[in-house]
Amino acid sequence: MGQTARALAIPTIDRQSLHRLETLFIVPDIYRRDDVAERQAKLARIVSNEIVPRLLKLHAQVVPAAPPITVVIEALVPTSADITGLADIVLGSDLEAAAAYVLMMRERGLSMETLFVELLEPAARLLGEMWDRDDCDFIDVTLGVARLQKLLAVFNETHVLPGLDTHRTVLMAMTPGDQHFFGIAMVERFLTAAGWQVRTELEGTSESIADVAKQNWFAVVGLTAGSERQLESMRTTIAQIRRESRNQAIGVMVGGPMFTANPELARDVGADGTAPNAPAAVLVAQKLFDLGHRQRV
Structure with missing residues (x-):
């Protein structure tokens, strides 16, 4: 495969392959805390019930005759709202949603370097700021950062390295x-x-x-x-x-x-x-x- 073709290659994203990476990117001790599932469900509810409706409302106010939100997102490079949205997703339990979002960006032709600088690293930085403000605790941030790591490794194809x-x-x-x-x-x-x-x-x-x-x-x-x-x-x-x-x-x-x-x-x-x-x-x-x-x- 030539260098250009390799740069544009998109890895297969599925729930099973993402789950298999858990032991490499999150230490088992993180999952021993009894309330992890409860905390993830709570974060997911916050994203679903509060964050997404606010983004949709803001979008409709700014552009009254707006096309579907997915069309608008596909036409833009990552914004502060996109960064916040990705951070919220990885704090929840739906890694497939985060992978699908990054995949959408890649399919538009954005390089992983651009996505790292403008989306993934800022999302990790935001998680750190949320931790500093006590908006979420160490376990939440660790899970979120580990999921961002997995996304980066999957799209750079280093998750398949032996050892x-x-x-x-x-x-x-x-x-x-x-x-x-x-x-x-x-x-x-x-x-x-x-x-x-x-x-x-x-x-x-x-x-x-x-x-x-x-x-x-x-x-x-x-x-x-x-x-x-x-x-x-x-x-x-x-x-x-x-x-x-x-x-x-x-x-x-x-x-x-x-x-x-x-x-x-x-x-x-x-x-x-x-x-x-x-x-x-x-x-x-x-x-x-x-x-x-x-x-x-």
Whole structure:
């Protein structure tokens, strides 16, 4: 299959194949909480009874002689309403609905890169903001982010990799000189809950962090920095990791307040991406995993 044909290929989406991915993208402990089904049903009712009618009413008010809402959505790139709608869907239990929505976007010719930047990652970021506001709890957000991960993997076709559960490994480290470990702890917590194997280094030099990546295979490395004073140290650490990493296609993501204020700064320090909060970092890690796989094949 040529590169163009492969880029336009649409995977088969069905309930059975999506369900089979649960053990890879959501740790079993998440489902041990007794009220998960009840919470999902409650969220689904909220979406059905409150969110969707509001969107339909707003649509009719803005365009009185409006065509069906599906026709309008198909004609638009993702909007803030679309992002909110996807977040609501993945907080419920109907992953097929979320997959069908992404499939509709893909069939219109939008690339997965565009959908990641304009729909999936913003939806994960919104879930993090909802968690910060206590609109939903850790379990709800974890389930939602894990479902977004599954969608990304399905559409990038990395969900069929042999030994997927052993390849989704991440090295989280604090940039030498950084003392703020709360952020990295939150990212680690969400990554672990979303099915990643995580190794965390809270102390060490650029050389020792790079040596860990040299001695062990990681798909992704994540570095955090608390202030601009650590940027040069971060740049040095990233360069050394790329030189010495056992996985030469390793993806590098970074986090910290300065990257939230200026995401383009991530490229300046040599990283592949950044995320403004922990749920979004999970989706960025999955994207880098998918990109790394394409580089290796």
